[in-house]
Amino acid sequence: xxxxxxxxxxxxxxxxxxxxxxxxxxxxxxxxxxxxxxxxxxxxxxxxxxxxxxxxxxxxxxxxxxxxxxxxxxxxxxxxxxxxxxxxxxxxxxxxxxxxxxxxxxxxxxxxxxxxxxxxxxxxxxxxxxxxxxxxxxxxxxxxxxxxxxxxxxxxxxxxxxxxxxxxxxxxxxxxxxxxxxxxxxxxxxxxxxxxxxxxxxxxxxxxxxxxxxxxxxxxxxxxxxxxxxxxxxxxxxxxxxxxxxxxxxxxxxxxxxxxxxxxxxxxxxxxxxxxxxxxxxxxxxxxxxxxxxxxxxxxxxxxxxx
Numbered sequence: 001x002x003x004x005x006x007x008x009x010x011x012x013x014x015x016x017x018x019x020x021x022x023x024x025x026x027x028x029x030x031x032x033x034x035x036x037x038x039x040x041x042x043x044x045x046x047x048x049x050x051x052x053x054x055x056x057x058x059x060x061x062x063x064x065x066x067x068x069x070x071x072x073x074x075x076x077x078x079x080x081x082x083x084x085x086x087x088x089x090x091x092x093x094x095x096x097x098x099x100x101x102x103x104x105x106x107x108x109x110x111x112x113x114x115x116x117x118x119x120x121x122x123x124x125x126x127x128x129x130x131x132x133x134x135x136x137x138x139x140x141x142x143x144x145x146x147x148x149x150x151x152x153x154x155x156x157x158x159x160x161x162x163x164x165x166x167x168x169x170x171x172x173x174x175x176x177x178x179x180x181x182x183x184x185x186x187x188x189x190x191x192x193x194x195x196x197x198x199x200x201x202x203x204x205x206x207x208x209x210x211x212x213x214x215x216x217x218x219x220x221x222x223x224x225x226x227x228x229x230x231x232x233x234x235x236x237x238x239x240x241x242x243x244x245x246x247x248x249x250x251x252x253x254x255x256x257x258x259x260x261x262x263x264x265x266x267x268x269x270x271x272x273x274x275x276x277x278x279x280x281x282x283x284x285x286x287x288x289x290x291x292x293x294x295x296x297x298x299x300x301x302x303x304x305x306x307x
Contacts, residue, residue: 006009007260010052010162014272016079023270025050025201031099032125037127040156040217047074047075048073048074048075049069049073049074049075049076049077049114049115049117050065050068050069050072050075050076050077051076051077051078051079051286052065052066052076052077052078052079052109053065053079055267056118058296063258066109066111068192069092069111069112069114069274070112070114073114074114074115075115075116075117075171075172076109076110076111076116076219077116077117077118077119077286078106078109078110078116078117078118078119078168079118079119079121079177080118080119080121081119081120081121081125081177082121082122082125082130082132082134082135082136083124083131083133083134083135083136083137083237084120084134084156084157084160085099085133085134085160086133086134086135086139086141086143086156087140087141087142087156087162088158089141089157089163090142090143090152090155090156090159092159092162092163093159093163093208098136100132103163103164103167103168104167106167106168107168109165110168115171115172116168116169116170116171116172117170117171117172117173117174117287118164118165118168118170118172118173118174119174119177119285120160120161120164120173120174120175120176120177121176121177122157122175122176122177122179122196122197122200122215123176123177123178123179123181123182126185127178127181127185128182128186129180129189130146130147130148130153130183133144138238143156146194146195147189147192148189148193148195149192149195149196153196154196154200157196157200158200158203158204161173161175161200161204162207165208166222168182170211171212172183172211172212172213172214172283173204173211173212173213173214174213174214174216174245174285175200175201175204175215176197176200176215176216177215177216177247177285178182178195178216178217178218178247179193179215179216179217179237180215180217180218180234180276181218183229183230183232183233183234184226184228184229184230187229189231190233190236191236194233194237195238196199197215197237197240198236198237198239201213201215201241202238202240204239204280209223212215212242213241213242213284214241214242214243214245214285215237215240215241215243215245216231216246216247216286217234217244217245217246217247217273217276217277218230218247218253219247219253219254219269219270219272219273219276220253220254220255221254221255221256221266221269222268222269223266223291224254224255224267228236230268230276231275231276234277238276238277238278239297240282241277241280242280242281243275243277243280243281243282243283244273244274244276244278244280244281244282244283245277245279245282245285246273246282246283246285246287247271247282247285247286247287248270248286248287249287249288250262250265250269250287250289251289251290251294251303251305252299252301252303254266258304259295259303260290260293260303260304260305260306262289270284289305290303290305291305291306291307292305292306292307293305293306
């Protein structure tokens with residue numbers, strides 16, 4: 001459905017940052033497309049786009065991403081997935097000047113006449129605990145040892161989401177990137193985490209009723225025990241989203257042989273999202289495929305692939 005090459009030199013990166021394309025599918029996820037869905041330039045009844053993650057570790061690639069989206073994409077995606085300023089968010093600002101500068105720069109990065117998609121991380125990069133402080137710093141003060149069930153977490157993260165929305169004016173908001181991973185990474189935290197996600201969703205729908213909001217599901221092999229754990233857990237939050245949003249990297253995290261060959265994927269590698277989050281329109285929150293060999297020593301990943 002979507003694909004882009006990832007630079008094999010980008011080592012030690014979480015799955016959500018290897019390389020990202022996004023697809024906003026404007027139908028129900030069933031056989032017949034929505035007759036009211038917009039038709040984009042090439043006649044597709046759905047929107048497609050890319051993130052601002054560069055395809056190579058060069059300034060040219062960084063600058064060229066915006067041009068590529070303007071030429072070939074309908075949606076431009078930005079990820080805020082390495083913590084947030086918890087203490088400042090708790091009191092709803094003011095935020096430190098470097099954060100204000102960052103948000104101002106990101107806002108101007110969006111191409112004209114393209115929809116804006118913003119993803120925000122409620123979990124840390126390992127997808128096992130609450131997000132860190134800004135840029136991966138350790139949480140301190142009131143937030144040094146808080147959990148998902150602490151009321152100040154809901155207050156601060158809600159304020160942060162409002163600040164992000166005000167700063168970046170997204171058309172689409174993923175308010176909890178790959179939150180499903182918490183179910184198998186830290187099952188003892190799932191109950192409180194699920195309640196938090198639903199409270200955040202309800203608050204967003206009250207404060208921003210026109211905004212399209214969702215959490216994303218990190219897909220695993222559809223016949224794996226991990227998938228079964230996720231499926232059972234998602235029943236707690238499958239109504240706390242506007243969409244069934246799939247995050248899928250079929251060349252890793254599925255556990256099947258010869259993962260770099262697309263034809264080795266199980267037939268329902270993507271369609272399983274309709275069972276995991278039923279009765280919701282489907283979006284592809286992020287996906288990619290490497291165009292060359294990929295090696296990430298930190299996770300013992302070595303994938304043979306090619307253009």
